[in-house]
Amino acid sequence: MRDPRLHCPLTLAVKAISGKWKLYILSMLSDGTPKRYGELLKSTCENLTEKMLTSQLRELEKDGIITRKVYPEVPPRVEYMLTESGRKLCTIFEPLYEWGVDYMKTHRHDQLPWLEMGLKKLA
Amino acid sequence: MRDPRLHCPLTLAVKAISGKWKLYILSMLSDGTPKRYGELLKSTCENLTEKMLTSQLRELEKDGIITRKVYPEVPPRVEYMLTESGRKLCTIFEPLYEWGVDYMKTHRHDQLPWLEMGLKKLA
DNA sequence: CTGTATCCGCGAGGATACTG
DNA sequence: CAGTATCCTCGCGGATACAG
Numbered sequence: 001m002r003d004p005r006l007h008c009p010l011t012l013a014v015k016a017i018s019g020k021w022k023l024y025i026l027s028m029l030s031d032g033t034p035k036r037y038g039e040l041l042k043s044t045c046e047n048l049t050e051k052m053l054t055s056q057l058r059e060l061e062k063d064g065i066i067t068r069k070v071y072p073e074v075p076p077r078v079e080y081m082l083t084e085s086g087r088k089l090c091t092i093f094e095p096l097y098e099w100g101v102d103y104m105k106t107h108r109h110d111q112l113p114w115l116e117m118g119l120k121k122l123a
Numbered sequence: 124m125r126d127p128r129l130h131c132p133l134t135l136a137v138k139a140i141s142g143k144w145k146l147y148i149l150s151m152l153s154d155g156t157p158k159r160y161g162e163l164l165k166s167t168c169e170n171l172t173e174k175m176l177t178s179q180l181r182e183l184e185k186d187g188i189i190t191r192k193v194y195p196e197v198p199p200r201v202e203y204m205l206t207e208s209g210r211k212l213c214t215i216f217e218p219l220y221e222w223g224v225d226y227m228k229t230h231r232h233d234q235l236p237w238l239e240m241g242l243k244k245l246a
Numbered sequence: 247c248t249g250t251a252t253c254c255g256c257g258a259g260g261a262t263a264c265t266g
Numbered sequence: 267c268a269g270t271a272t273c274c275t276c277g278c279g280g281a282t283a284c285a286g
Contacts, residue, residue: 009223010216014146016226017219020259023137037268049260054269064230075267076266085229089222092215093133096140099211100132103139106208107187143279160248172280177249198247199286 016063016089021048021056026082029066030090034079065089139186139212144171144179149205152189153213157202188212 017023028043029035035043041053057080060066065086071077082090140146151166152158158166164176180203183189188209194200205213 009227010150010220011147011223012226013219013223014150016222018143018146020141023141024134027133027137041268047260050269051261051271052259055259064226070268073267076269078268085222085226088218088225091218091222095211095214095218096136097133099139099208099214100134100136102211103135103187103208104132164248170280173249174251174281175279178279193248196247199249201248 013089016065017092019056019059021052022060024048025053025056025060026065026086026090027093029080029082029086030093032082032087034069034081037078037080040080060086136212139188140215142179142182144175145183147171148176148179148183149188149209149213150216152203152205152209153216155205155210157192157204160201160203163203183209 017026024046025040028040037053037057040057041048041050057066057068061068064083067081067083069079069081071079140149148163151163160176163180164171164173180189180191184191187206190204190206192202192204194202
């Protein structure tokens, strides 16, 4: 690191969303309603494991992108929700979604997994 | 894969940009001007290796996001450039950049590497 | 200059079992 | 229900050498 040009906002943003499952998780939360742990675990058809979900959630929480709310109940209930910052980050899903639609018009895709998301509420 | 709900455009888009270096590479190309191999290799302060650059470029090319043009010269010259599809994909950099700016207003960042990019021309 | 080819370390991440 | 705790595989990706 001899380059003195630091503090690039774009690098920061790219780092925040890198991580194999973060965009998937964020897309599940992007409709704005809180989601429970088990809900997130099941709502993807890719094989997201408990360990991975937990670690990615922790990082997103550390970065101030989501909040984790624990309800002192039995059985326990934990809800994850976007912060204001997280909601802003999720604006990228709209262009991403549109890009995907465009892309599918001109290519063949018969093997792609489906992803739960809430773009309708975003738009 | 027992879920019958396939063909999600968002999943497709997420897959297209996943890969450790793709967003960095795309951001370097996002000003629209063609870039040479060596140029891309040097213009990031992270340690992107030749192998990684090549593999990521190949995938982006395969996905129709960039084009690779070889000039039959000596010494050889190869230029990489966004396709129409790639340019559309790069629209996410604007919200990402803005998110990073917002984020930096409320957090401390003294260790982040800088990234060559061309948002000005995009805006 | 723009790449392959090869080797290989290492840690992300998957599987499984267990806990408050 | 919502997680830890462990173990272990596997392939990403770094280093190096070489080629057209």
